[in-house]
Amino acid sequence: MTVEAVRLAVDRVRSRLREDARTRNGKLFAAITALAVFAPVMFSPYRLEIVMQLLIVILAVASWVFVAGYFGMFTFAHAALYGVGGYAAVILAAEMGVHPLASILLGGVVAGLFSLPISYPVLRLSGAYVGMVTLAYAEIIYYGTIILRDVTGGPTGYTGFPQLFGGDRVVMYYFVLALVVALMLAMYALLVNRFGLVARAIRESSDAAQMLGNNVPRYKLTGFLVGSSIAGVAGALQAYNILIISPPMLEIDQMIEFMAMGIIGGLRTFGGAVFGGIIVFGFSEVLRDIGELRLVVWGALLIVVTLYFPDGIAGSSFDVRKRFQEWFDR
Amino acid sequence: MVSLGLLAQQIVNGLFFGGQLALIAIGLTLIWGVARVLNFSHGAMFMVGGYVGFFALGFTGSVAAAILASIVVVFALGWVTEFALLEPMRDREEFDIASMVVTLGLAIFLENAILVGVGSRRRAFPALTEEVWRVAGLTISVQRFVIFLISVFALAALFLVISRTKLGLAIRAVSQDDQTALLMGVRPRRVYAITLGCSAALAGLAGVLLAPLFTVYPSVGWYPFLLAFVVVMVGGLGSVRGTLIAAMGLAIVRSVSTIWVAAESAMVLLFAIMIAVLLINPDGIGGWIDG
Numbered sequence: 164m165t166v167e168a169v170r171l172a173v174d175r176v177r178s179r180l181r182e183d184a185r186t187r188n189g190k191l192f193a194a195i196t197a198l199a200v201f202a203p204v205m206f207s208p209y210r211l212e213i214v215m216q217l218l219i220v221i222l223a224v225a226s227w228v229f230v231a232g233y234f235g236m237f238t239f240a241h242a243a244l245y246g247v248g249g250y251a252a253v254i255l256a257a258e259m260g261v262h263p264l265a266s267i268l269l270g271g272v273v274a275g276l277f278s279l280p281i282s283y284p285v286l287r288l289s290g291a292y293v294g295m296v297t298l299a300y301a302e303i304i305y306y307g308t309i310i311l312r313d314v315t316g317g318p319t320g321y322t323g324f325p326q327l328f329g330g331d332r333v334v335m336y337y338f339v340l341a342l343v344v345a346l347m348l349a350m351y352a353l354l355v356n357r358f359g360l361v362a363r364a365i366r367e368s369s370d371a372a373q374m375l376g377n378n379v380p381r382y383k384l385t386g387f388l389v390g391s392s393i394a395g396v397a398g399a400l401q402a403y404n405i406l407i408i409s410p411p412m413l414e415i416d417q418m419i420e421f422m423a424m425g426i427i428g429g430l431r432t433f434g435g436a437v438f439g440g441i442i443v444f445g446f447s448e449v450l451r452d453i454g455e456l457r458l459v460v461w462g463a464l465l466i467v468v469t470l471y472f473p474d475g476i477a478g479s480s481f482d483v484r485k486r487f488q489e490w491f492d493r
Numbered sequence: 494m495v496s497l498g499l500l501a502q503q504i505v506n507g508l509f510f511g512g513q514l515a516l517i518a519i520g521l522t523l524i525w526g527v528a529r530v531l532n533f534s535h536g537a538m539f540m541v542g543g544y545v546g547f548f549a550l551g552f553t554g555s556v557a558a559a560i561l562a563s564i565v566v567v568f569a570l571g572w573v574t575e576f577a578l579l580e581p582m583r584d585r586e587e588f589d590i591a592s593m594v595v596t597l598g599l600a601i602f603l604e605n606a607i608l609v610g611v612g613s614r615r616r617a618f619p620a621l622t623e624e625v626w627r628v629a630g631l632t633i634s635v636q637r638f639v640i641f642l643i644s645v646f647a648l649a650a651l652f653l654v655i656s657r658t659k660l661g662l663a664i665r666a667v668s669q670d671d672q673t674a675l676l677m678g679v680r681p682r683r684v685y686a687i688t689l690g691c692s693a694a695l696a697g698l699a700g701v702l703l704a705p706l707f708t709v710y711p712s713v714g715w716y717p718f719l720l721a722f723v724v725v726m727v728g729g730l731g732s733v734r735g736t737l738i739a740a741m742g743l744a745i746v747r748s749v750s751t752i753w754v755a756a757e758s759a760m761v762l763l764f765a766i767m768i769a770v771l772l773i774n775p776d777g778i779g780g781w782i783d784g
């Protein structure tokens with residue numbers, strides 16, 4: 164890529180950012196980011212912990228939306244790769260003396276490597292079949308973490324690895340915030356440029372995109388790899404945040420949670436992950452008192468959103484009159 | 494070297510397990526073949542069947558009544574699912590993914606609604622019989638044998654309905670082309686509802702039959718669902734015969750492999766087989782034998 168192309172891409176991102184900042188979602192995101200910057204002053208250490216988890220979850224969900232929403236590759240392996248990133252980072256840091264900060268990056272790289280074996284079937288199959296084959300792969304990784312107990316610590320998980328920044332939570336918070344915002348911006352930059360256009364073309368009609376001269380397999384592979392690596396980074400951050408990594412972190416339940424957030428937030432809009440994360444995760448934390456009832460609520464929410472708001476909360480209009488009009492038009 | 498006796502025992506166990514697996518998996522493949530729905534709430538229906546059976550047994554004291562109650566209630570659940578959740582989306586372009594998500598939502602909803610309603614306690618379902626037969630050095634649990642017989646009976650009934658009755662003809666017609674079927678006077682909406690009901694009823698029947706082995710608790714459905722999922726993929730989604738062969742084959746593979754490796758490794762083996770089959774021929778065994 165030439166310098167000129169990069170400059171054009173950056174210009175494009177800048178103009179799109181300016182445009183998007185004026186929309187309803189843009190204003191909300193600006194407010195949320197501002198809130199996140201002041202979170203350490205506003206919240207108790209316990210609350211700050213939860214905000215940090217929320218940020219990481221948003222990153223993981225966004226990387227899933229990047230793959231599933233934009234390319235239409237409905238992968239179930241994302242939570243498993245998120246877990247692989249976590250395991251890789253903390254094991255590298257504890258056993259091989261890699262610096263924790265570098266290990267986070269390496270976690271992303273390892274997750275990317277683990278996404279390669281399954282990428283071949285993912286590129287060849289389509290629709291629901293992608294979901295099936297990645298679900299099988301996710302289960303293999305899940306059982307793998309239990310079987311390889313010498314490396315992963317088995318069912319009870321892996322603990323006792325070095326902490327980030329010697330355990331200073333506030334510094335760590337700003338590090339997580341900066342990394343999450345940077346990676347979200349990177350994905351946003353890819354999506355508003357040619358890459359994102361081709362991705363959406365592939366989602367709508369892979370054959371048409373191919374016919375227009377795009378190297379569809381290469382775009383899909385890049386998208387899958389980038390999304391999976393970012394999930395790995397998110398997993399690494401989460402492992403350092405909660406100081407343990409165990410097989411339940413990459414179980415199918417975790418995947419379902421990510422999917423629910425992505426779908427409720429909206430698969431067609433990149434910002435959907437932010438809404439989905441805040442609504443599902445935040446809601447779960449606020450409603451911790453009512454216990455399991457919250458899971459009933461978000462199971463129902465998943466159904467209602469898919470039936471009536473296929474574009475999720477970020478992509479839907481909440482103008483009541485418009486909604487009514489749609490009801491009558493049907 | 495493994496003794497032949499152990500090997501034979503594991504093969505017999507595998508056969509019985511295959512019967513159970515087939516009962517769970519058939520519903521899953523049926524509903525994909527006819528309505529193109531990958532039903533992620535199949536495990537939840539299995540679980541509901543177990544609970545209905547448990548309470549019906551407590552209420553009436555009769556196992557037959559418990560089985561009947563599960564079948565009826567879960568059939569109704571499947572019927573309602575089709576009309577309330579799947580029918581409104583049928584015209585969507587991405588129906589296969591949307592239906593996957595909605596049934597996933599339903600699975601979460603049902604599992605946790607039961608959890609809130611009756612608690613997470615594991616409920617022991619009384620065994621049908623504790624008797625054991627010893628035949629030629631093999632140990633055969635009578636309970637498992639009876640479960641196997643009922644499964645075979647249910648599957649045979651399903652085959653007869655599909656191949657011999659007018660309803661079966663309608664189901665086959667709709668699965669090939671719902672628009673043409675509509676022109677021939679078949680109501681696809683009703684056929685979809687009946688099929689989803691039957692598929693759910695099979696899951697419910699499996700739920701109550703296997704309750705003595707699995708016990709009954711809210712998340713009991715996930716493990717059988719995942720196994721059935723592998724079976725259905727290997728057998729070929731939508732192929733009933735392929736699914737039967739795959740259920741038997743994979744159950745024996747799993748049983749025999751546990752002689753040497755842990756249960757987790759056996760699961761890895763099954764999932765690896767599934768990925769391999771999807772890669773070589775996405776239509777699975779059904780793609781080879783049905784063609």
